[in-house]
Amino acid sequence: MDAGDGLRMAAERPNSRATMKDVARVAGVGVGTVSRVVNGKSNVSEESVAAVNAAIERLGFRRNDGARMLRTGATASIGLLVEDVADPFFSLLNRSVEEEVLRRDSVLLTASSDKDPERARKMILTFCARRVDGLVITLPEGGDEEYLRAELDAGTSMVFVDRPPRVLDVDAVIVDNRGGARTGVAHLIGYGHRRIACFTDRPDLYTASERISGYRDALEEAGIPFDPELVYSSATTREPVDEPLGRMLASDDPPTAVFAGNNRTSINVISALRIHKTSLAIVGFDDFELADVVVPGITVVAQDPKAMGRIAMGMLYKRLDGNVSPSQTIRLPTRLIVRGSGELSRDAVLAAR
Amino acid sequence: MDAGDGLRMAAERPNSRATMKDVARVAGVGVGTVSRVVNGKSNVSEESVAAVNAAIERLGFRRNDGARMLRTGATASIGLLVEDVADPFFSLLNRSVEEEVLRRDSVLLTASSDKDPERARKMILTFCARRVDGLVITLPEGGDEEYLRAELDAGTSMVFVDRPPRVLDVDAVIVDNRGGARTGVAHLIGYGHRRIACFTDRPDLYTASERISGYRDALEEAGIPFDPELVYSSATTREPVDEPLGRMLASDDPPTAVFAGNNRTSINVISALRIHKTSLAIVGFDDFELADVVVPGITVVAQDPKAMGRIAMGMLYKRLDGNVSPSQTIRLPTRLIVRGSGELSRDAVLAAR
DNA sequence: ACAGTGCGTGGAAACGTTTCCACGCGGCCG
DNA sequence: CGGCCGCGTGGAAACGTTTCCACGCACTGT
Missing domain, CATH: 3.40.50.2300 (Response regulator)
Incomplete structure (x- = not known):
């Protein structure tokens, strides 16, 4: 078996890649040696290494990792x-x-x-x-x-x-969804807010329910009663929230701040506020690009x-x-990133009404 | 070989999955039959199918797709x-x-x-x-x-x-980077702008250079001379652009509009404009979430x-x-999405100065 | 009764690797 | 001078599939 033979052989199967067998034939060595060269094992003579590498180059050989894995078991x-x-x-x-x-x-x-x-x-x-x-x-x-x-x-x-x-x-x-939400809501409470709306995802989602728990934790800690009227869990995050927000704003004791349970909801809340031409304090869960480009920048509880x-x-x-x-x-x-929207005080919101 | 034998065998190799051979042994059939059942081939007796499926269930067999591919050649x-x-x-x-x-x-x-x-x-x-x-x-x-x-x-x-x-x-x-950029810039020209800045990525990037070409196409079509002073290609898209924008604004004949060559640059431009407390008309290439949340919404040339x-x-x-x-x-x-930022007329921009 | 047909089947070969075993060969030590 | 070691090597077995071939068997049609 000489080199010419091997080449011809590879050429005969046009759409099929060269195998170690082909390389071995062209290089005039055994498949074992080819394998050793390909895997950089040490105990191979220099001539063999050179011959094998030349053959690999010539045939465009590339080891078939699928076959390798079958043998070795590690994919x-x-x-x-x-x-x-x-x-x-x-x-x-x-x-x-x-x-x-x-x-x-x-x-x-x-x-x-x-x-x-x-x-x-x-x-x-x-x-x-x-x-x-x-x-x-x-x-x-x-x-x-x-x-x-x-x-x-x-x-x-x-x-x-x-x-x-x-x-x-x-x-x-x-x-730490619960702890993060607690921190975010406590931040709002720190600016005087006592009526804080909460917009989240479907509550059967683990993350959403945890964040709602954190929201309640913060209220409880501050001795603020929980009002289910202020909580809205949308079916999907694409759903606009101007309607539920409008209802809350029209109530006797409207919210002065909003905790948004995820970034898309934060955006929905911002849009809804714009529709209602009001501004409330906002803290959102999960950071997003451009959170610092809108005015005011959106204060968020960031994940990593x-x-x-x-x-x-x-x-x-x-x-x-x-x-x-x-x-x-x-x-x-989580990490609270302060950008302005969460630092709008209760008094400032009420004064603007 | 009975069923018990096969089970024992699988148990003997604790961290290794059952193979078709194991299944065949447990089901009391040949590997060929197992393969046929697994692949839903028709010519298998009902008893065999039942026996094989029972064995598969019992052993938790899952076909090894790696081996399959080695044989079939399609991964x-x-x-x-x-x-x-x-x-x-x-x-x-x-x-x-x-x-x-x-x-x-x-x-x-x-x-x-x-x-x-x-x-x-x-x-x-x-x-x-x-x-x-x-x-x-x-x-x-x-x-x-x-x-x-x-x-x-x-x-x-x-x-x-x-x-x-x-x-x-x-x-x-x-x-169609070039055509899209041309459309976006022509849109600005349509609102009276004749001094249009262009912020893009490194010009050795294919997309950036195409968009610059489109920008020039639009100018040429409108008979507006190309001014290299109004073009800035940042090294990275994270780099803020307030400094080059400031230089342009301080010139004798400052721009009244900006064409931003990609979405991150659009954001950088918005930030820079805020720093310089000016507003210019903006059209950006590539849409981004929140492009309609900032005010005014950012008019963009959207890709799909x-x-x-x-x-x-x-x-x-x-x-x-x-x-x-x-x-x-x-x-x-591409598709031009009109949101407000691109429809600020030259007169409006000049009036605000 | 007998060849022909078709179906269900078992088993072997093949896919392209890695790994292990055994072999030849030179040099070294006893 | 003979056994031993170690190195470089070739080749076979194995990995888990699919596919092909051949076999046995029960029908069918003449």
């Missing part, structure tokens, strides 16, 4: 499931997970659940069928968690992000999606490296 | 490389590509080049080593395109997005990243299905 890939990769929060999370994955020379599979438990399930099982080394999951509400147990038992590591597991014994990294991704990947890789300590849930602190 | 996976998955534009593109990938029951590998040609190269080659069926690529400027040719020749289909190929013969879908992803995937799958027609570049139209 060097991580699956990420979030609600929506186009959401500002999750896209930052995505990016920071990617950064960690890259550091380990792995590859990242991504998918959006779109809040659909069935879609989430399908994607996760697909990832498992691909035998990813680990999973980073934001599990949508309302689905069954149980099917994950089988994958867990089969040895697939996973970390939950943004939401804690309900029954599964897995690591998680979440945001990048840290969430980084920490989640740290936990995951520890598991992959064999850590078997009991699972833990890490609660990330 | 049912697509690689996506963009500049940054956390960028609003690219994250929407990402999502729409994901949607198409999902429809074909494939899986999506994603990566951010971070504008680094070397990083891009590494990720693309990694994807190729994984033998993705196809690639969707936003290639960073300044790198060599040549290494892609080998992959192309080896049979990996690819589509370029957001930027056309320089030398390679591949499909692409891009935005979702369409870009959808169309790119359509082209890619056509290639995968065997289409060998000459490669083409599709240029997506």
Whole structure:
């Protein structure tokens, strides 16, 4: 078998890539030697290395990682499931997970659940069928968690992000939603407000219900009675809120401030206020680009999606490296960013009426 | 070999998943039959189907797609490389590509080049080593395109997005940057403006240079002389622009309008105008959330990243299905969204001075 | 009765790697 | 001078699928 033979052989299968066998033939060595060269093993003679590299160059050989994984069992890939990769929060999370994955020379599979438990399930099982080394999951509400147990038992590591597991014994990294909301609302109370409206997502969402709890915590701490009339949970975050806000403003004892439970709702509230030509103090949960471009800048309780991704990947890789300590849930602190909208005092709001 | 035997066998390798062989043993059939059942082939007796399904259930078997692909050659996976998955534009593109990938029951590998040609190269080659069926690529400027040719020749289909190929013969879908910029600037001219500043990205970026060309086209059409003093290309999009804007405003013949070449620059311009306590007419390229929340709302030349992803995937799958027609570049139209900032007339701006 | 047909089936080969084992060969030490 | 070591090497087995081939069996039509 000489070099010409090998070349001809590769040419005979036009749309198929050269394999180690082809390379071996062209280089005049065995496949074992090719494998050793490709993987940079030391015990190969210089001539062999040169011959193999020349053949690789000539044939445009590229190792088939799929085959490699079948043999070695490690796929060097991580699956990420979030609600929506186009959401500002999750896209930052995505990016920071990617950064960690890259550091380990792995590859990242991504998918959006779109809040659909069935879609989430399908994607996760697909990832498992691909035998990813680990999973980073934001599990949508309302689905069954149980099917994950089988994958867990089969040895697939996973970390939950943004939401804690309900029954599964897995690591998680979440945001201190309750504490953050409490801080934000307390900030408003500090400026004299006692009638504070609360606009959030559907309350069956974990994050939304936690933030509502934090809102109530702050009220309670200040001895302010909770008024359900001041709480509005929209079905979707795209839904405008000018109608419910208008109702509150028209009441006997209208709010002088608003706590918005997520960034899209913050925007909806701003639009609604503009429609009603009023200004109230606002604190929003979750920072957003341009929060400092509107006037006044929007004071927010900021989360740190990048840290969430980084920490989640740290936990995951520890598991992959064999850590078997009991699972833990890490609660990330939030940060209040003061920009003006939250520092409008009760007196100033009332004076403008 | 009875069922108990198979179970014991699976249990003996605790952290390893059951294989078709295990299933076959437990079900008392051959691996061929298991494969047929798993793949829903028709010519299997009902008893066999039942037995196999029972065994699958019992062992928690899940087909190893990696092995399957090695055999079949199709990996049912697509690689996506963009500049940054956390960028609003690219994250929407990402999502729409994901949607198409999902429809074909494939899986999506994603990566951010971070504008680094070397990083891009590494990720693309990694994807190729994984033998993705196809690639969707936003290639960073300044790198060599040549290494892609080998992959192309080896049979990996690819589509370029957001930027056309320089030398390679591949499909692409891009935005009509030049025409869109022309339209936006013409819109300003329509409101009487003749001194229009232009803030963009680094001009060595394809999109930025195209938009500058469009800006010049509009001026030329209206017989307005081009003044390089009114053009500022920032090194990075995070860089504030209050200093260069200040210089322009202090000149003998200051601008009365601004064309901002991308959404982050639009924001920078808004901030800078606020610092200088002036208002000019503004038209920005690329829409952004909240463009309608600031006052006045920002008039923009909108792109459609979702369409870009959808169309790119359509082209890619056509290639995968065997289409060998000459490669083409599709240029997506832009859409002017009128919100107020672009309709501030020259007279109004001058009157406020 | 007998070839032909079709269906359900089991098993082996193949996909492209990695890994392990064994071999040949030179040099070193006893 | 003979055994031993170690190095570079080739080749076979294995990873978990799919696919193909061949077999046995029950029909069918002549």
